[in-house]
Amino acid sequence: MDTVVIGLYGSTLDSPVGVRRWLRWRPTVSLFQAEDLEVARLELLHAPAHLDGVQRIVADIGNLSPSTAVRLHPYELADPWDFEEVYALLHDWALAYPFRPEDEDYLVHITTGSHVVQICLFLLTEARLIPGRLVQSAPPQQGELPRLSLIDLDLARYSRLAARSVARRQQATGLLKSGIPTRSAVFNRLIEQVEQVAGNSTSPILLTGPTGAGKTWLARQIHALKRARHQLQGSLVELNCATLRGETAMSTLFGHVRGAFTGAQQARPGLLRAAHGGSLFLDEVGELGLDEQAMLLSAIEDGRFLPVGADQPVESRFQLLCGSNRALRERVAQGLFREDLLARIDLWTFELPGLRQRPEDIEPNLDFELERWRERTGRQLRFTRQARGRFLAFATDPRSAWSGNFRDLNAAVSRMATLASGGRIEEREVEEEITRLRRAWGEEAPTAEALVSLLGEQELDRFDRVQLLDVLAVCAESPSLSEAGRRLFAVSRQARSSRNDADRLRKYLARFGLSWEQVAGG
Numbered sequence: 218m219d220t221v222v223i224g225l226y227g228s229t230l231d232s233p234v235g236v237r238r239w240l241r242w243r244p245t246v247s248l249f250q251a252e253d254l255e256v257a258r259l260e261l262l263h264a265p266a267h268l269d270g271v272q273r274i275v276a277d278i279g280n281l282s283p284s285t286a287v288r289l290h291p292y293e294l295a296d297p298w299d300f301e302e303v304y305a306l307l308h309d310w311a312l313a314y315p316f317r318p319e320d321e322d323y324l325v326h327i328t329t330g331s332h333v334v335q336i337c338l339f340l341l342t343e344a345r346l347i348p349g350r351l352v353q354s355a356p357p358q359q360g361e362l363p364r365l366s367l368i369d370l371d372l373a374r375y376s377r378l379a380a381r382s383v384a385r386r387q388q389a390t391g392l393l394k395s396g397i398p399t400r401s402a403v404f405n406r407l408i409e410q411v412e413q414v415a416g417n418s419t420s421p422i423l424l425t426g427p428t429g430a431g432k433t434w435l436a437r438q439i440h441a442l443k444r445a446r447h448q449l450q451g452s453l454v455e456l457n458c459a460t461l462r463g464e465t466a467m468s469t470l471f472g473h474v475r476g477a478f479t480g481a482q483q484a485r486p487g488l489l490r491a492a493h494g495g496s497l498f499l500d501e502v503g504e505l506g507l508d509e510q511a512m513l514l515s516a517i518e519d520g521r522f523l524p525v526g527a528d529q530p531v532e533s534r535f536q537l538l539c540g541s542n543r544a545l546r547e548r549v550a551q552g553l554f555r556e557d558l559l560a561r562i563d564l565w566t567f568e569l570p571g572l573r574q575r576p577e578d579i580e581p582n583l584d585f586e587l588e589r590w591r592e593r594t595g596r597q598l599r600f601t602r603q604a605r606g607r608f609l610a611f612a613t614d615p616r617s618a619w620s621g622n623f624r625d626l627n628a629a630v631s632r633m634a635t636l637a638s639g640g641r642i643e644e645r646e647v648e649e650e651i652t653r654l655r656r657a658w659g660e661e662a663p664t665a666e667a668l669v670s671l672l673g674e675q676e677l678d679r680f681d682r683v684q685l686l687d688v689l690a691v692c693a694e695s696p697s698l699s700e701a702g703r704r705l706f707a708v709s710r711q712a713r714s715s716r717n718d719a720d721r722l723r724k725y726l727a728r729f730g731l732s733w734e735q736v737a738g739g
C-alpha cells in the first residue's frame with residue numbers, strides 16, 4: 218500500500234532559507250527525514266503567495282526522497298483564522314479528492330497551518346471525510362531524528378467505546394446474576410440474552426422454568442436493571458395470577474370506578490395502572506381467566522383499558538414480565554389460554570434451567586446463600602472442609618433431584634445453619650440434611666442391586682461385587698451405622714481386633730463412593 222501524506226505548507230515553520238535551513242526543524246520536510254516512513258505522494262496545500270517557499274521545500278524533498286511525487290494544491294483563504302471559511306475550504310477539498318483507501322494509506326499532517334486549520338483537519342478526519350490517520354511531527358531532540366506520531370482516531374475511539382460498553386454490559390449481567398459468579402455456559406448465555414433484550418426492547422418478556430428456578434427473582438432483577446439504566450421510572454408491581462379469584466379478578470387488575478358494583482364504595486386504580494411507567498410481573502400467567510386475558514391483551518396493545526364500570530379509558534404503559542412453570546402451549550390447546558395473547562407475550566421467552574441442569578453453579582450459589590445468611594443474621598457461617606466436600610458431592614450428583622431448585626438449596630442452607638453449633642456446619646449436619654432432602658424428594662432408598670449397578674462404569678471385580686452386595690443388604694436392614702457395623706464385624710468385635718466398627722464400615726463404603734445415608738434402609 219502506498220502512503221500518501223496530505224498537509225499544508227507551513228508559512229512560518231517550513232520557510233527557513235539558506236544552508237542553515239537544514240539545521241532548523243521544518244515539519245513538512247521532517248516527514249521525509251524520518252527513517253521508517255516512506256511516502257509515495259505528498260498532497261501539499263498552500264497559499265499562492267507562498268509559492269517560492271513551497272518550491273524550495275519541494276526541491277529539498279526531491280533530494281531526501283526522490284521517489285515521492287509532490288502535488289501542489291493552491292488555495293485562497295481570506296482569513297485563515299475564520300473557522301467557517303477554513304472548514305468549508307477543507308471540507309470541499311476532501312469531498313473532491315479521489316480517495317482510494319483500499320489502495321492507499323492516508324496520513325493527515327496536522328503540525329502546520331493555523332490552529333483553526335489543524336482543528337478542521339482533525340474534525341474531517343474524525344468524521345471519516347478524510348479516511349486516514351493523523352500524523353504529527355515534533356522538533357527533534359539534540360542530534361536526533363525528527364519524531365513522528367501516528368494517531369488513528371477511528372481505532373482509538375472504537376476501542377475506547379468498545380471497552381466502555383463491555384464494562385457496562387458486564388455490570389448489567391452482574392446485576393442480573395446478583396453478582397453470583399455462575400459458571401454454567403447455558404445459564405450465562407441466557408443472562409447475556411436477557412441483558413440484550415432488556416436493554417434494547419420494551420416487548421414483554423416471558424420467564425419459564427420449574428418452580429424455584431428463579432423466575433420471580435430474575436423478573437425483579439430485570440426491573441432493577443431497567444431502572445438503573447433510566448429506561449423505567451415507575452415501580453415493579455407483582456401479582457401471582459393463581460391467587461386471583463372470580464369477580465374481584467377484573468377489578469384487581471384493571472381497577473373500578475366508585476359504585477361499579479355492590480360493595481364498590483371507593484374507586485380503585487388496579488394493578489395495571491399502578492404499574493404505569495414501571496413493570497408488571499404476572500406470575501403463573503397461565504392461571505389468568507379468559508376474560509382477564511382478553512382485557513390484558515388489548516391493554517398491552519393499546520396502552521389503555523377500561524376499568525370496571527368506567528366509560529373513559531385509563532392509560533398505562535409498562536414493561537410486562539410474565540412467569541409460568543407450565544407449558545402455555547398446552548393451555549392454548551385446551552382452550553384455556555388465548556393464542557393471540559401467547560403470541561404477544563412469548564416473543565422473548567427465556568427458559569430458566571433447574572439446579573440439576575447447572576451442577577457447576579451449585580458451589581457459587583452455595584457461597585451466595587452462606588453470605589446471605591451471614592447478612593441476615595449477622596453471624597458467620599462456615600462448612601468444615603469435609604462437610605463442604607460432602608455436601609457439594611451430593612448436591613452435584615446427577616441423582617439428586619433438587620425438585621424445588623433454589624428453594625431447596627435455600628432451605629437446606631437455612632436448616633444446616635440453624636442446627637450448626639458455633640456457625641460451623643460439620644459432616645453430621647450435612648448427612649442429616651441429605652437425608653431430609655432425599656425424603657422431601659420422595660426418594661426410595663435404592664436397592665443394593667440398584668446401587669451397585671449405579672457404580673456401573675467403575676467395573677467392580679466379581680470378588681468385590683459379591684462382598685459389596687452383602688454389605689449393602691446388611692446396611693439396608695440396619696437401623697443405624699453402628700448397628701450395621703456390629704453385625705458386619707461381629708467376629709473381629711469379639712476378638713477385640715477392631716476398634717470402631719462404624720468407622721470401618723464408613724471407610725469401606727467410601728471406597729466405592731458411597732455414604733451411609735445412601736445405603737441406609739431409612
Ligand SMILES: Nc1ncnc2c1ncn2[C@@H]1O[C@H](COP(=O)(O)OP(=O)(O)O)[C@@H](O)[C@H]1O
Pocket residue numbers: 394395397426427428429430431432433434435540582585623624627
Ligand atoms: N439466581 C438466584 N440466585 C440466588 N438465589 C436465587 C436465585 N433465584 C432464586 N433464588 C432464590 O430461590 C428462591 C426461589 O426463587 P423464585 O424466583 O421465587 O423462583 P420461581 O419464581 O422460579 O419459582 C427465591 O426465594 C430466592 O431466594
Ligand SMILES: [Mg+2]
Pocket residue numbers: 432433434500540
Ligand atoms: Mg415465582
